[in-house]
Amino acid sequence: MFNNLSEKLESVFKKLRSVGKLSEKNIQESMREVRQALLEADVNYKVARDFAKAVQEKAVGREVLDSIDPGQQVIKLVHDELVALLGGSAEPLAAVDNPPxxxxxxxxxxxxxxxxxxxxxxxxxxxxxxxxxxxxxxxxxxxxxxxxxxxxxxxxxxxxxxxxxxxxxxxxxxxxxxxxxxxxxxxxxxxxxxxxxxxxxxxxxxxxxxxxxxxxxxxxxxxxxxxxxxxxxxxxxxxxxxxxxxxxxxxxxxxxxxxxxxxxxxxxxxxxxxxxxxxxxxxxxDRLASRILGMGDIVSLVEKAQEHIDLEKAAEMQEKLLKARFDFEDFLEQMAQLKKMGPLESIIGMIPGIGKAMKNVQVDERAMDRMVAIIQSMTVQERQNPHILDGSRKKRIAIGSGNSVQAVNQLIKQFNAMQKMFSSMNKGKLKGMSKSMMPYFN
Ligand SMILES: Nc1nc2c(ncn2[C@@H]2O[C@H](COP(=O)(O)OP(=O)(O)OP(=O)(O)O)[C@@H](O)[C@H]2O)c(=O)[nH]1
Ligand SMILES: [Mg+2]
Known part of the structure; x- marks a missing residue:
């Protein structure tokens, strides 16, 4: 919902950061742009005006202008003002303790x-x-x-x-x-x-x-x-x-x-x-303000994960990953857990730093479904021992899942790459992750 506003604010901040030494004039100019961005997001005009004014008044103070990173300070002021605008802190519902x-x-x-x-x-x-x-x-x-x-x-x-x-x-x-x-x-x-x-x-x-x-x-x-x-x-x-x-x-x-x-x-x-x-x-x-400013919302992400992910299973998985002993059954399980958390795009948006970086990346949920279909067409023995997958088995799996042998090969390749990555992680030398290891994004 806040994509446009986020982008506009981001470009205002980018300009601010590139200036190095801020002056009252820079700040005034930026706040005019912030006000404009708010108006374009359909914020009430009085609210937008007061917002920009409040940030400006705080920003021209000595502490900000003389600080090491004034651009960053202004972003923090905008963040804090957004939090205040949205009500400060979460307000709980009236307690349900005096029935009815x-x-x-x-x-x-x-x-x-x-x-x-x-x-x-x-x-x-x-x-x-x-x-x-x-x-x-x-x-x-x-x-x-x-x-x-x-x-x-x-x-x-x-x-x-x-x-x-x-x-x-x-x-x-x-x-x-x-x-x-x-x-x-x-x-x-x-x-x-x-x-x-x-x-x-x-x-x-x-x-x-x-x-x-x-x-x-x-x-x-x-x-x-x-x-x-x-x-x-x-x-x-x-x-x-x-x-x-x-x-x-x-x-x-x-x-x-x-x-x-x-x-x-x-x-x-x-x-x-x-x-x-x-x-x-x-x-x-505070979480919404962070999300709007592209800072991610790690708290909501963790909560979402806690709600939907079986912690015991997650610990088990971590163990397997570190030992590089996970198989296609685990892979399937991982995907099911991820899916439970909701649409991938909304999850990615909550990861600090990542949301912005992946803004233009299309999450291909169908690719995930395709992988699940391929794995489901394997026998339990094949899932547990991927190395036995030979030509004729691959062909059977391809037909069974309505995919090409090429797609089956690609999945196996990604799986092998993942295993390799985790085993090198385990040895403490994480090499750059290649695109093939991020199979859900294209
Ligand atoms: N996407 C989305 N749709 C919603 C949300 N809340 C409600 N809807 C949809 O909006 C439509 C109207 O929802 P209702 O809960 O029936 O609305 P209502 O206020 O009770 O409507 P009336 O009783 O007719 O006044 C339904 O199609 C809901 O599924 C939401 O948070 N997101
Ligand atoms: Mg109703």
């Missing part, structure tokens, strides 16, 4: 409310909390069913009453929750416009009757400044406790994400980054 805790989810039509309800339910289910999702959208014909399907898919309880108003459904749900020892009740409401008086009265009444600990507004990041205006209006009317930015995985320019906190004063608590129920992240201002 109530979360109310609201927002415009199609912003991603129902999906968020499912994501939250899954998140708390994983934390061992007994969760109830409540269908309070009685207007869109398929809405109740949509939530029921989501709830069933993660085995979470669903609540709905026919022929009742949303207010009645929500209060009944609360009573049910109290009786049934539910920890968390999540209310899924209908999409509404802040100018729709009747609908706004309805949600105000739901709020008064259920006293939610958390009122979350789902703001669609793809809609840019509209999302910011909506958040402001909802906040004035409802006093929301947090914003959830949805569809942050999209390719919009990111201005909403960068403006919403400053304009509304409301913390961004969560980021929705995909259609699947697992695609929900706690919003970390």
């Amino acid at each position: 805790t109530v979360y109310l989810v609201c927002g415009l039509q199609g912003s991603g409310k129902t999906t968020l309800v499912g994501k939250l339910a899954l998140m708390y289910k994983r934390k061992g909390k007994k969760t109830l999702v409540v269908a309070a959208d009685i207007y869109r014909p398929a809405a109740v069913k949509q939530l029921k399907v989501l709830a069933d898919s993660i085995d979470v309880e669903h609540f709905y009453l026919e022929n009742k108003t949303p207010q009645e459904i929500c209060t009944a749900a609360l009573k049910y929750a109290e009786k049934n020892f539910i920890d968390l009740v999540i209310l899924d409401t209908a999409g509404r416009l802040h100018v729709d008086k009747a609908m706004m009265t309805e949600i105000t009444e739901i709020k008064e009757q259920t006293k939610p600990q958390e009122i979350l507004l789902v703001a669609d990041a793809m809609t840019g400044q509209d999302a910011v205006n909506v958040a402001r209006e909802f906040n004035e009317r409802l006093s929301i406790t947090g914003v959830v930015l949805s569809k942050l995985d999209g390719d919009a320019r990111g201005g909403a994400a960068l403006s919403i906190r400053q304009v509304t004063g409301c913390p961004i608590k969560l980021a929705s980054v995909g259609e699947k129920l697992g695609d929900l992240e706690v919003f970390h201002p």
Whole structure:
């Protein structure tokens, strides 16, 4: 989402670094470019202006101008200001410790409310909390069913009453929750416009009757400044406790994400980054700032790895790699683990330094699938003893996996190269990695 902004900022910094000795004039010029880059990313104009001004004021201080590396200092100032703009530190959701805790989810039509309800339910289910999702959208014909399907898919309880108003459904749900020892009740409401008086009265009444600990507004990041205006209006009317930015995985320019906190004063608590129920992240201002500035996000990467990678298996693999005793079975296992972490491009973007370097590299996921198909066409014996792969075996594998013998040969070559590399690593003399050892990138 922030590719363009990242590129623009990078070129501003490059210029700054090449100057050597900075003057007030250089900094002023750079900050004009930073402001321009923010505006092009659809950041609210006041926010962009104040941002550039704040960095400039700090940057013309003696400590920066006289420092050894003033360019680097300015980048740090921009980073810190971005973190501040995004809210400073992560804001946790209201604790689920006084049952039943109530979360109310609201927002415009199609912003991603129902999906968020499912994501939250899954998140708390994983934390061992007994969760109830409540269908309070009685207007869109398929809405109740949509939530029921989501709830069933993660085995979470669903609540709905026919022929009742949303207010009645929500209060009944609360009573049910109290009786049934539910920890968390999540209310899924209908999409509404802040100018729709009747609908706004309805949600105000739901709020008064259920006293939610958390009122979350789902703001669609793809809609840019509209999302910011909506958040402001909802906040004035409802006093929301947090914003959830949805569809942050999209390719919009990111201005909403960068403006919403400053304009509304409301913390961004969560980021929705995909259609699947697992695609929900706690919003970390510092991590996003680092990602925007191309510094990578190693913390999220490690967390992602911890979530999806079996640590025991990883340790086993490391052992094998160091002894250069891994085979095609291990290779297959590695690929499966990597795939679990999500699209490769997003993973690469999180690696500090690498994201930028590989910006123009296309990750070929199909090449990975092809390799998996080839290995799957091998017998267990062949996977464990790749040296027995002779001409006729290769031909069989090629036909079995729908590939050419050449493709099979290439995979074996890459595999051998990897083995060689690890064995030389083990001997402490890592030679330059050749392209053939990075089979997923072209
Ligand atoms: N790519 C992406 N799609 C999302 C995300 N969140 C929701 N969607 C999709 O957006 C569409 C609308 O999502 P819903 O959760 O039904 O939105 P809603 O706000 O409940 O919609 P209404 O109830 O009709 O007002 C669906 O197709 C979702 O799959 C996200 O973070 N990323
Ligand atoms: Mg919905």
